[in-house]
Amino acid sequence: MTDQPDFMGSMTLEQLQSYDRMHHMHSFTDPIALKQAPPFIIDSAEGCYVTGQQIRLLDAMAGLGCVNIGYGRQELADAAEHVLSKLSYYHSFAAVTNPYAASLAQKISSLAPEHFNKVFFSNSGSEAVETALKLVALYWQQKGEPNRKAIITRDYAYHGSTIATAALNGNEAMATQFGFAEPAPILRAKAPYWYREGGDLSPEEFGLAAAKSVEDLILEAGPENVAAFIGEPVQGTMGIITPPDSYWPEVERICRKYGVLIIADEVVSGFGRSGHWFGQQAYNFTADIMTLAKGLSSAYVPIAATAVSDDVAAVVEDNLGLLQHGFTTSGHPVSCAVALKNLMLIEEEGMVDAIHDDKGPYFEAALSRELGSHPLVGEVRVRGLMAAIEFCKDKTTREQYPAEMAVCDHVGQGCLMRGLIVRPVGNVVVLCPPFIISHAEMDMVASVLKEACNDVHTALQQAQ
Ligand SMILES: Cc1ncc(COP(=O)(O)O)c(C=O)c1O
Known part of the structure; x- marks a missing residue:
């Protein structure tokens, strides 16, 4: 092996592969395949x-x-090194913060569509979506409509790998393999997948038909029972399903009509990948909550965020008492500093x-x-x-x-x-x-x- 850091000593490729096969349980890997062929390092x-x-x-x-x-990028390594030696950790519970978390929260708010001015930090896209689901539940409890529990997701969706987020995925095996109960009633709308589902309709006609499936679900469940619609602006993991331009504005119109909150899962599309800072701008709609991860730090360090609109923040925080949610490493100073530098480079360049x-x-x-x-x-x-x-x-x-x-x-x-x-x-x-x-x-x-x-x-x- 070349370029091993010093602390790895003189371990050979074969030793590392053997350690890995014996001791490392891999994500999304067939254990039999791993027995048959060594992992690629x-x-x-x-x-x-x-x-x-x-x-x-x-x-x-x-x-x-x-x-x-x-x-x-050396700039990100330098930011991490600087903060690792200055403030390797402190938590953000009980009204404590650090300069990097405060600055990153401000930076995300300044880049995001105008009405997003508060963010909650976590460590992965799945945690960001879990946080969004909890905030939606709190929102409806605070509003005095606790029956609004159902979440509308879509075929071909991907929202994460934790128990609640996997229940939202188009790949249903990610939930059924484990057999947990759904965390809330889950309703599945059509994906705006024109090539596969559009038949003889034009893309724009099909975009409206796919949006109509959201309205059908709301009416079937009763709007008073529907909490939120969640969608990736472009469905990424399951095949870069780019919706027709007619789709998102119509979904937004429908959700507003029935008071259903919109969660834009911008874990992939957030911070520039669509050619706009956020996928909402590329597809001409605004959400109430958006989830962010991946590109936030360009994955140099684990960090994610859930951004909420002024309206959602005001309702959720009104006389709430203690927010019973958080992670040991939420707002980690090193992750926040690296993410901040990453966003600055994307902007400056x-x-x-x-x-x-x-x-x-x-x-x-x-x-x-x-x-x-x-x-x-x-x-x-x-x-x-x-x-x-x-x-x-x-x-x-x-x-x-x-x-x-x-x-x-x-x-x-x-x-x-x-x-x-x-x-x-x-x-x-x-x-x-x-x-x-x-x-x-x-x-x-x-x-x-x-x-x-x-x-x-x-x-x-x-x-x-
Ligand atoms: C849209 C979307 N949401 C959530 C997630 C989950 O993110 P993570 O793997 O960081 O938990 C992903 C991961 O690919 C994703 O694409």
């Missing part, structure tokens, strides 16, 4: 590239759509405008040019630096290849063999590159994907 990263086992890979996923400013004016359109053009008419590809979807390549067997009917053929996984493998990390999800390759990706690197992403698709297509033809 990544030990350094710089810019848009990660390196492990002497292999350097262009990371078109920015980790898990989170290392937005790219790997290895004009990264959001660059995505809006240049990189987003360039990415879309490159992917469309190389893949738009490829025989395997049904749709290329791009919004800012979020993109999906969706495969299909028949372009007219949009029929998919059977899951067991794992077409998308084979394309992902083909990319990896050529030095490119993408994320196969079902029938879709997901791309969320770092904001610093260059034109040349975007061209490489598109051309490597095309080569990988060509190989899979040839293999499919030979197998016929």
